[in-house]
Amino acid sequence: MNEFLFSDFPEVSTEDWKNQILKDLKGNPWDKVTWETEEGFKIEPFYRKEDITDLPRVYKRSSGWNVTETVTSEQELTDLPKKGADAAVLISHEENGNLFGLKINTTADLEKLAGLTGSLPLIFSLATRTINFTDSLKKLIPSHNTVLGDFDPYGTALLCGELGCDESTIGKSFSNLSGTKGFAGVGIHSYTLRDAGASIGQELAYSLSWGVDYLNRHLDAGVSIEDAAANLWFWMGIGSDYFTEIAKFRAMRILWTEILNAYKPGLGETVPALLVARTSSFQFTAYDPYVNMLRGTTSAMSAVMGGADFVSVLPFDSEYSAQQELGKRIARNSQLLLRYESFLDKVEDPAAGSYYLEVLTKKLAETAWSKFQTLETEGGFGESLKQGKIQKEIRERADKKRNALATKKEILLGTNQYPLPSERHPELSTSLEVTSKLKNFSSSSTYERLAPIRLSYEFDKWRNITDVHVSSGKTLPKIFLLTIGDLTMRKARAGFSSNFLGCLGYEIIDSLGFPTVKEGVSRAKELGAEIVVLCSSDEEYANYLPEFANEMKAQLPNSWKLLAGYPKDLITQAESLGIDDFIHMKRNIVEFMEKAQTKWIGR
Secondary structure (H helix, E strand, C coil): CCCCCCCCCCCCCHHHHHHHHHHHHCCCCHHHHCEECCCCCEECCCCCHHHCCCCCCCCCCCCCCEEEEEECCHHHHCCHHHHCCCEEEEEEEEECCEEEECCCCCHHHHHHHHHCCCCCCEEEECHHHHHHHHHHHHCCHHHHCCEEEEECHHHHHHHHCCCCCCHHHHHHHHHHHCCCCCEEEEEECCHHHHHCCCCHHHHHHHHHHHHHHHHHHHHHCCCCHHHHHHHEEEEEEECCCHHHHHHHHHHHHHHHHHHHHHHCCCHHHHCCCCEEEEECHHHCCCCCCCHHHHHHHHHHHHHHHHCCCEEECCCCCCCCCCCCHHHHHHHHHHHHHHHHCCCCCCCCCCCCCCHHHHHHHHHHHHHHHHHHHHHHHCCCHHHHHHHCHHHHHHHHHHHHHHHHHHCCCCCCECCCECCCCCCCCCCHHHHHHHHHHHHCCCCCCCCCCCCCCCCCHHHHHHHHHHHHHHHCCCCCCEEEEEEECCHHHHHHHHHHHHHHHHHHCCEEECCCCECCHHHHHHHHHHHCCCEEEEECCHHHHHHHHHHHHHHHHHHCCCCEEEEECCCHHHHHHHHHCCCCEEECCCCCHHHHHHHHHHHHCCC
């Protein structure tokens, strides 16, 4: 059959589509269905063929991807292939004489652990010690086909403040690591940027500049451009911005191809970028951790559809322990579902031909390329890193995200939206102490360090005070929602207040409504409430406020008086009557949590 099935139907123009959407919006503006990315460009609700005339090919070394297991203990290596893993990351780090992860001190240690993985492709995360095992790593190629080492002086500088080696020896180390087919010894750890709060565009631009710096160091050491390109790989982070993350990986392949072709025409096609993807810890939450299963799955899907070669998903409960078999099994299985039930490994570039994703890829690539060019004119990645420009930009972006979370301009389920007040994790205090030390590290090093602090940290810190308080056998503070007046408004404001105050983990007591404020306050007194929230409409607050203040003073003089909402015309009066705070959309939740915990539990 050569006929087109829809040839009898009239073509629908872009204008017709837009008019239909405007009709469905029922008077709402077009901006209602557009959104702006972190990089500052707008995305329309739909795109068509005329919106993108050039569809660049996304080059990849092989189809599909490797389900990658991260291993930090020897017992985890048992039967990895049977568990569903296609590849393994073996972590062994040394800092100040202390070893973290696997014991790899000698060639024998390395060969023993590699032997336990069968013939799986291996990624060795040895940091600056990679160069000590160069020959041993290369000898594993015949039995494992692909072996990656992660020598990355700039990555070490970002985490530790120093390069971890003499800068004059970097080129020689690159030279020693290069030249063996199947082995790439220099890994660019851009996921550390994402873990510290970098935007998608920042990670993309910085990765390109990072890679160019390392390419040039290879060439300066006498390495051919072909061997230099083959010796580099990128270890990228994956956030939860589903479509934009897909576009990021595609844009990375396209732009890296352009860069390699600038060194030698055709090189980008013959040596495509090798991309290892790992879910970013930045948007993984400590509270309601089961939501992390969803975050991990959608993030993995983004990386796969974007064209990552290796994908590693953090266990949903990784904030509590590195040795959680359930979390690791679910992390693997989420990828197996994508392979065996969604068949995402059957197509070379699953996103190709989607006008929406093609336009998003193009816009993101253009934005990142402009940032990359600026970095190059300023002296390149290494120079900007030494001056602290990159760290400053990432820190500013992270602070902006934290402020957006605290004011609910950004939503994180289980943290600032739909928290579970009864959830308890007193054991989280250990992790919080470690994070606190990272946040307050000394800045006396040569390079300014980046701290991998999750987005929800401030919420977790103040919330955990409640958990520790309860675990020690002390009484949980009670919040009483005094609902009165207009049914719709009192229910809406009680719901909002419950959601807002749930972040504290206190006991929240709702009510069906009271005929008078006095009866409501009396009920709050019977229950022993430390905090009472008046929930009604702005119009009715003018009548209820004086009575609420007087009854609270008479019956619960030591309890907090809160108002749900922010009636501008009544703020001065409310404050004069002793209202302690206002619960509303623009209130900074973290600041309120600090205020409440300091008052009712103590820091």
